[in-house]
Amino acid sequence: xxxxxxxxxxxxxxxxxxxxxxxxxxxxxxxxxxxxxxxxxxxxxxxxxxxxxxxxxxxxxxxxxxxxxxxxxxxxxxxxxxxxxxxxxxxxxxxxxxxxxxxxxxxxxxxxxxxxxxxxxxxxxxxxx
Numbered sequence: 001x002x003x004x005x006x007x008x009x010x011x012x013x014x015x016x017x018x019x020x021x022x023x024x025x026x027x028x029x030x031x032x033x034x035x036x037x038x039x040x041x042x043x044x045x046x047x048x049x050x051x052x053x054x055x056x057x058x059x060x061x062x063x064x065x066x067x068x069x070x071x072x073x074x075x076x077x078x079x080x081x082x083x084x085x086x087x088x089x090x091x092x093x094x095x096x097x098x099x100x101x102x103x104x105x106x107x108x109x110x111x112x113x114x115x116x117x118x119x120x121x122x123x124x125x126x127x128x129x
Contacts, residue, residue, distance in 0.1 A: 005054050007044070011061040011073040013117055018058045019043050021115050025095045031055055039063045047080075075119040085109050085125035 012018040022028045022045050029049045034042040040063060046055040061073050082088045085102060092099050092113055100112040108126040115121070 008056045010056050011059050013061050015058050078121045080123045082123050082125050
């Protein structure tokens, strides 16, 4: 039985640039980084230093494509949650992150943002019960 989402694999063209974006602009933390002189680098990031329940692993798209040509290396659609969307939105804009407008949905308020490779992600502040 599956009881938790452990890691999300994010395939990027430039792992170091992606790591800088996620840690310095978005505010994630580096959980682990393995670079044992092989083409397979492992960079695990998470919203908290403790790693949280789910983390993101940044993989080199070109290397994975050679190793596993049958994989779909498209960007997953990720939804992050926040408790203060207005503050986060202004913070992202201040860091010159590409953001969309905040939109009200039945389940809460949401906006999209893009990383340096133009992968788009979403952030939602869920409605209070």
